[in-house]
Amino acid sequence: MKTSDLIHERSIALADCNNFFVSCERRVDNDLDSRPVVVLSSNDGCVISRSNEVKKMGVKMGDPYFKIRNMLAFNGVAIRSTNMSLYQEISAEIMSRIKLYTDAVEIYSIDESFFNMGISNVKDPLSYCRMIKKDIWDKCRIPVSIGIAPTKTLSKLATEYAKKNDETGGVFWMDRARYMDMGFMSQFECADIWGIGRKISTKLDKSGIKTAADFIKKDEMWVKKTFGIMSLYTSWELKGHQAYALDTGGRPPKSIMVSRSFGNPITTYEEMLDPLLCFTVSAAKQLRK
Numbered sequence: 001m002k003t004s005d006l007i008h009e010r011s012i013a014l015a016d017c018n019n020f021f022v023s024c025e026r027r028v029d030n031d032l033d034s035r036p037v038v039v040l041s042s043n044d045g046c047v048i049s050r051s052n053e054v055k056k057m058g059v060k061m062g063d064p065y066f067k068i069r070n071m072l073a074f075n076g077v078a079i080r081s082t083n084m085s086l087y088q089e090i091s092a093e094i095m096s097r098i099k100l101y102t103d104a105v106e107i108y109s110i111d112e113s114f115f116n117m118g119i120s121n122v123k124d125p126l127s128y129c130r131m132i133k134k135d136i137w138d139k140c141r142i143p144v145s146i147g148i149a150p151t152k153t154l155s156k157l158a159t160e161y162a163k164k165n166d167e168t169g170g171v172f173w174m175d176r177a178r179y180m181d182m183g184f185m186s187q188f189e190c191a192d193i194w195g196i197g198r199k200i201s202t203k204l205d206k207s208g209i210k211t212a213a214d215f216i217k218k219d220e221m222w223v224k225k226t227f228g229i230m231s232l233y234t235s236w237e238l239k240g241h242q243a244y245a246l247d248t249g250g251r252p253p254k255s256i257m258v259s260r261s262f263g264n265p266i267t268t269y270e271e272m273l274d275p276l277l278c279f280t281v282s283a284a285k286q287l288r289k
Contacts, residue, residue, distance in 0.1 A: 010242060011117035011125055011148055014155040015098055015132070017091075018143040018163065018170075020111035021049035024090050025080045027141045036077045040065050044081055053077075093140050101132050106246045114155065114246055117148055126173045133171055149174040152244045153237035156194040157212070179240055186213040195234040200227055212238055 017023060021039040026032045036053035040046065047063045054077060059068060065079075072079065091110045099105050104116040122128045129146040136144050147158025154174050162172035178184050191201040193212055203226075209215050215223075216238050224232040233243035 010150055012114055012150070012152055012155050012242075012246065013102075013117045013125070013129055013146055013148045014108075014112065014114050014152070014159045015094075015136075015144050015146050016159045016163070017094065017111035018145055019049055019051055020091075020142070021080075021082065021087055022051045023142050024083070024087050027090065028086065032078055036075065037080065038072065038077055039080045039082055042082055044079075048082065090140060090142060094136055094142060094144070097136050097139055098132065101128070101135075104246050104248050106248055114152055116246060126171060129171045129173075130169065143170070145170045147172050147174065149179065150176075150240045151237040151242050153194045153234055154179055154240065157188050157192070160188075160192065176240060179238070182213040182216070185216060185238075186211045188212040190215055193234065193238070195230060195237075200231060203227070 022032075022037045025037060025039060036057070037051040038047050038054050038059065039049035041048045044065050046065060047059060047061060047068075050059055050061070054072075057071070057075060057077075059072075087110060095105065095107055095113055098113055098115055102115040102117070103119055106114040108114055117125050117128070125148050129148055133144055133146055136142060145159050145162040147155045147160070147162055148171075149155040149158045158172045158174035161174070162168045162170050165172070189201075189211055190196050190204045190209060191198065193201075193215070196204070196215075204210070204215065207226075209218060215235065218235070220232055220235055223235050236243045
């Protein structure tokens, strides 16, 4: 078997919905197609989804709404409150479409899923994923980007590359020639690598390791000793060796979180008490399920 055939055989794709909550709002309100849009968290506390136009204004994820309210109004930005029931419904539609094209899907989040591309009837993964992308748009009216690679970590980077580079048409295959090219891999900052959090990326930066290429070049035993076994797995994955298989088992979460951001600063105990009690009840309800 040729190396290229082996890589194809074990390819993993990641489908990531573009600006998902905003895209859902645009699907149900066509007037939003020509306007910049933000979606706010529960109680309109902070920004949780932005259209591309809003990103260009410098608005960041998590920005408190009360701090940028006037700027958004000045720029004619449409404001929408989160509608999780709508987003979950559309997410289920998209995941169902993807399952028609593969034998294994891992639903990673409400707007992302990994899926197996190592299936015998797929001769051209790039064309195949372009077909999936088109089908999701035709049937669900949601734009997606798809990255294909031998590992989950590389497929994450491939998807980000597809999003940021228009010439890919929203689909990118990071084959061996790409991830073995340190010039190509040097464009990805460590902070953007799946599995490397802010704390580790800060430590890496202090050690002069700023990009994926820098990280790949480091001795594996040094990586394990300095940053732990999970960072070693990330190093393997960046080199094309699978450390993480598709998880299609739907295992229960290890933690439960119920959180909200407030529309204005909370300064007294009394203002905080009622919401805290409500969130505790909601968390307990999830736990009982």
